[in-house]
Amino acid sequence: MEKHDNQPSPASIMQIGSGFWASKVLLAAVKFQLFTKLAEKGKMSAQQIKAMLSLKCTDIHLYDFLDALTGFGFLHRDGLLESAVYSNSIHTDAFLDINKPTYIGGMLEMMNNRLYQFWGNLEEGLLTGLPQNEIKSGEENLFGELYKSPEKLLEFINAMGSIQNGNFNALAQLFDFSKYKTLTDVGGSGAMLSMMVAKYQSHMNCISFDLPAVEPIANAKIKDAQLSDRVKTASGDFFTDPFPKADVITMGNILHDWDESQKIKLLQKAYDALPEGGAFVAIENVIDDERTKNVFGMMMSLNMLIETGTGFDYTFSSFNKWTKSVGFKSTLIVPLTGAASAAIAYK
Missing domain, CATH: 1.10.10.10 (Winged helix-like DNA-binding domain superfamily/Winged helix DNA-binding domain)
Known part of the structure; x- marks a missing residue:
């Protein structure tokens, strides 16, 4: 027939x-x-x-x-x-062989151990606009809750590293670092982005900036990679503490955790920490402006509903609007791996 x-x-x-x-x-x-x-x-x-x-x-x-x-x-x-x-x-x-450096199963492990059950409550999240994870019962902040448990913190850091492994690798080789000498990765988690840049760009010195609980884990990973001479850690809260100044400020899957006003606040702090000519780079699943192609980006945005309630993924048009509002002069988008891109703003 x-x-x-x-x-x-x-x-x-x-x-x-x-x-x-x-x-x-x-x-x-x-x-x-x-x-x-x-x-x-x-x-x-x-x-x-x-x-x-x-x-x-x-x-x-x-x-x-x-x-x-x-x-x-x-x-x-x-x-x-x-x-x-x-x-x-x-x-x-x-x-998916845990003994290989290319292992991305950390994110899949967290999906299985945490997100699978929480996504069962997507309807409630859409109806209420509230998170559906560990903080559903009243905890103030997802990250504060995760960081209470060393096991959950390590699982989260490994998950963030594995989902961004290919993207950080691509950024370290595709982005033109020739004009720059220093980089600060804000919300650097296990310091993977900093280590990737240091690996491929021998002239770069990098700082991975995150909450104090993360620092010992990041330092151990840096030591294992034998990059302690050019990759350092710094501790602080990126909403209340100034960013360590650098020629390049990066954020991998950070902006999407927050609502619009907090996104703009983080962009302003990045702008303030950069010199004239410096670059801000957001590595995320940037949604296409027509909102028809990057379905993974939209599902990741729904995951932010599950995880934070108000965080969301965004289009390059929105990125342009926000970066222009805090003073950045120009922007560029560079496709990385899969659904991810580097949204870049120059001061």
Whole structure:
């Protein structure tokens, strides 16, 4: 029977509606560290995987789990059912083996451990405009709540580092640092952006600026990377304390945490910390001005509803308006990886 493209079809509706099924299959595999263990072993049968992960499900459900991962492209499979042997795809081997520096599973771990349950309350968030996470019961601030727990803080820092790994790498190589000598990364978390810039730009000295609780974790990561000579940390609250002055001020997934007035306040503080000719760089999932293409950016904005209540992701047009209002002379947008871009403003 001939298929007509203009005929209505429920396929995309069901694909999106059941999307949490697919998400949970991947998140469960990450939680089990399946890809890391397969990277160590090379290839494994279904029964070997079942024993390794201590799974008690029936064999058919084991095959369903592994073959769904295969169908999604996360695993390779030779053979079928009892005779099947599984191995990592090129993508999971590169990005979901925890022993590799390219590991991005930190964000997936946080999605599974925290965000999965909170997104179940998206309707309530939209109805009330209130956060749906740990601060739902009355805590004042997400970051204050996260930073109370060393385990949650480390998970959050690893998540922020993993989701931005490729973007920071791209920025460190694409942005023209030749005119500059110093950089301050505001809300620098585990100092990954500073370390990436120092790695690729040997003339740059960087400061990762964040709350005091973050400093020991960042310093440990800097020491492990053997970059302590050119990457330092500084502690403070970026709303109440001045930013360490530098030729370049960066923020990775920081502006989207806040409402418009607080975004502008942070931009003003960045402007004040820069010299004439200095650059401010925001690395975020900047939404296209027509709001039709960067759906991930819009979902990230909804995640800010879940996490903060008032934070939101934004378009380059909005970025232009805000930066102009605090005095920046010109702007530029540079695509990075996936849905992310660097929105740049020059003083």
